[in-house]
Amino acid sequence: MMEKSTVYIFSCENYNVDEIYRKISLAVEDMGGINSILNYNNLDNQKKVLLKPNLLAPEKPDRATTTHPAVFEAVARFMKDAGFEVYYGDSPAFHSTETTAKKAGIAEVANRLGIIQADFESSSKVFAEEAKQNKYFNIAKGVTEIKNVISLPKLKTHGLTILTGAVKNQFGCIPGRQKSSYHVKLDNIERFSQMLVDLTMLIKPKLYIMDAIVAMEGNGPHRGKPVNLGVLLISKDPVAMDSVACGLIGLNPQKVKTVVLGERSGLGIINDIEVKGDLELKTIKKFSLPRRDVFISLPKWTRNLIEEFLISKPIYDYSKCIKCYECYEICPTRPKSIRIKDDGFPAYNYRTCIKCYCCQETCPTGAIYLKISPFRR
Numbered sequence: 444m445m446e447k448s449t450v451y452i453f454s455c456e457n458y459n460v461d462e463i464y465r466k467i468s469l470a471v472e473d474m475g476g477i478n479s480i481l482n483y484n485n486l487d488n489q490k491k492v493l494l495k496p497n498l499l500a501p502e503k504p505d506r507a508t509t510t511h512p513a514v515f516e517a518v519a520r521f522m523k524d525a526g527f528e529v530y531y532g533d534s535p536a537f538h539s540t541e542t543t544a545k546k547a548g549i550a551e552v553a554n555r556l557g558i559i560q561a562d563f564e565s566s567s568k569v570f571a572e573e574a575k576q577n578k579y580f581n582i583a584k585g586v587t588e589i590k591n592v593i594s595l596p597k598l599k600t601h602g603l604t605i606l607t608g609a610v611k612n613q614f615g616c617i618p619g620r621q622k623s624s625y626h627v628k629l630d631n632i633e634r635f636s637q638m639l640v641d642l643t644m645l646i647k648p649k650l651y652i653m654d655a656i657v658a659m660e661g662n663g664p665h666r667g668k669p670v671n672l673g674v675l676l677i678s679k680d681p682v683a684m685d686s687v688a689c690g691l692i693g694l695n696p697q698k699v700k701t702v703v704l705g706e707r708s709g710l711g712i713i714n715d716i717e718v719k720g721d722l723e724l725k726t727i728k729k730f731s732l733p734r735r736d737v738f739i740s741l742p743k744w745t746r747n748l749i750e751e752f753l754i755s756k757p758i759y760d761y762s763k764c765i766k767c768y769e770c771y772e773i774c775p776t777r778p779k780s781i782r783i784k785d786d787g788f789p790a791y792n793y794r795t796c797i798k799c800y801c802c803q804e805t806c807p808t809g810a811i812y813l814k815i816s817p818f819r820r
Contacts, residue, residue: 448680448712449474450687451720455656455675458504458513460520463675466720467521467652470677473719477525480679481591481649491528493561493589494518495648497597497612498533500665500805501546507659507669510595512548514654514675518595519558532561532585533615536622537769537805540564561585566618574641575708576634586616586646594648594681598655598672598688600663602733602755602800602813604636607664608688609651609681610701610710613643623775626799635799636700640708643681651684652677655691660730666809672727677720682711687718693729733813755813756796757803761788763810770802770811 451473453466471477483490496510504511515531522529531553535543540563544550553560566581586592596612604611614622629635653676661667674691678684682705689696696702696713706713718724733755771781771789780796781789803811 447715447717448683449678449717449719450680450683451677452687452691452718452722452724453675453677453720454673454722456673458511458656460513460517463514463517464521466675467517467677470720471521471650474679477522483591489528490526491530491589492522492591492593493585494522494529494531494558494593494595495586495612495615496531496533496549496595497607498535498540498543498547498549498615500535500807501538501543502665503546504548505657505669507597507599507657507667508665509543509547509549510597510654511656512552514595514652514656515549516552516556518593518652519552519556522593523556527591528559529556530559530561530585530589532563532583534563534583534618534622535615536801537773561589563616563618566621569645571641571645573644573709576637577641580642580645581617581621582646583616583618592646592648594651596651596653597659598653598674598676598692599659600661600667600730600732602663602803603632603798604639604699604701605732606685606689606694606699606701609653609678609684610643610705611639612651613646613648614639616642616646620773623773623799623801626797626801627775627777630797630799632700633704637704637708639701640705640710643705644708644710648681650677650679651681653684653688655688658692658730660692660732662803662809662812663733665804666806668731670728670730674722674727680711682706682713683716684711686713687716687724690724691727693726694732755815756793756798757791757800757811758814759789759791760810760812763808764788765808765810767807769805769807773801773805775799775801
């Protein structure tokens with residue numbers, strides 16, 4: 444039986460770096476200190492740590508698409524004060540790390556504090572011994588070269604996985620367009636979620652600090668609605684953290700496959716969680732969820748039958764489309780399930796679409812949303 448996990452829930456009304464730093468200090472001290480968490484001792488030759496924020500797309504911090512630079516700065520400062528050489532990195536869905544980090548405000552903090560950008564362009568093939576499904580991953584060299592990883596997820600809704608949080612944040616450790624291939628190979632939510640669990644079990648971040656101060660609901664994870672939730676979550680257990688996050692937004696964690704499969708795989712626990720900090724675990728605001736959530740609670744056989752006819756499909760709002768064609772470029776199917784019409788606007792071939800929602804995730808203007816209607820037409 445797994446021992447009880449602890450999740451710290453702290454109130455943070457705004458992005459005050461000093462206040463965030465103080466809350467991190469309280470949690471880390473209660474856990475036994477940062478050297479204990481990172482399994483560092485004075486005999487180690489290299490005292491390095493890698494910060495892994497969510498850098499999905501180049502958006503300003505107030506859009507709530509990426510980990511806020513104030514959270515990044517507080518963690519970076521804390522680790523530098525502890526004597527660590529601090530690195531950071533992520534592989535965005537479409538754009539370069541440099542472009543995304545600059546727009547998100549992370550690059551400015553990194554340059555000011557002397558935080559080094561790790562290599563997230565090249566990769567190494569790594570065997571995942573504990574994996575239940577995916578035994579090999581191509582992992583960014585910045586991750587394989589630095590043993591201590593601190594994951595800095597952002598609390599957001601997600602078109603495919605419903606919630607993107609602690610477990611899903613490690614997907615950015617797979618460089619660039621390589622991530623798209625997983626959507627083709629793992630063409631249903633259960634298999635895709637198991638892959639995310641296997642990946643997190645391989646990378647094994649030592650600590651998770653979730654930015655839920657301003658979270659995202661609705662058409663997440665890119666162009667949803669920012670919500671002032673006012674919470675900072677800290678834990679060593681990503682499953683427990685995501686389970687608590689679900690509770691804060693009125694979502695049953697049993698509906699989130701990464702949470703359910705994470706517990707089943709031994710990554711963490713859903714229940715019997717010890718909550719510490721200065722807030723109790725209760726719903727702060729019931730979030731608007733992606734439309735595909737309608738069928739999640741149905742029995743599997745019923746859900747499979749219904750989804751043959753009714754399923755959330757991506758829809759274009761051409762009034763918002765700027766013809767950047769990022770949706771076309773990111774589409775992983777071959778041939779692509781998006782074509783460019785004579786008028787220059789993109790259009791879907793729903794017969795070949797695998798419902799990975801990469802297009803909706805990367806669209807820079809929110810011109811793609813999910814809607815339940817007959818899938819094939």
